[in-house]
Amino acid sequence: MSEPTKVDPSYIKSLTADQINQYLQRKDCERPCEACGHSDWLLDAWKGHIVFLSSNLPYITEAFMITLPLTCSFCGNMRQLNATRVARDIKDWEAEHGQE
Numbered sequence: 001m002s003e004p005t006k007v008d009p010s011y012i013k014s015l016t017a018d019q020i021n022q023y024l025q026r027k028d029c030e031r032p033c034e035a036c037g038h039s040d041w042l043l044d045a046w047k048g049h050i051v052f053l054s055s056n057l058p059y060i061t062e063a064f065m066i067t068l069p070l071t072c073s074f075c076g077n078m079r080q081l082n083a084t085r086v087a088r089d090i091k092d093w094e095a096e097h098g099q100e
């Protein structure tokens, strides 16, 4: 098992739709919706920022997990990706390849 990933939440907040869409394409993670079979996924945004969700951990009150919701444009089904994992990968990829 690898070490837990740590990323500054302000870096997660700074991620753009372009960066996330490039990540989704690199990882081939826009597979068809398990509920309806369509393949058009939406990123939600609010006031110019991508919407991330956070949940407190029930056993460590000061800790939380940040997720990136993807919404199926056809049926509304939602998937959640671990936003810290996504951000870490984007940061590492851009350090190696530069920003597109």
Ligand SMILES: [Zn+2]
Pocket: 033, 034, 035, 036, 037, 038, 072, 073, 074, 075, 076, 077
């Ligand atoms: Zn769907």
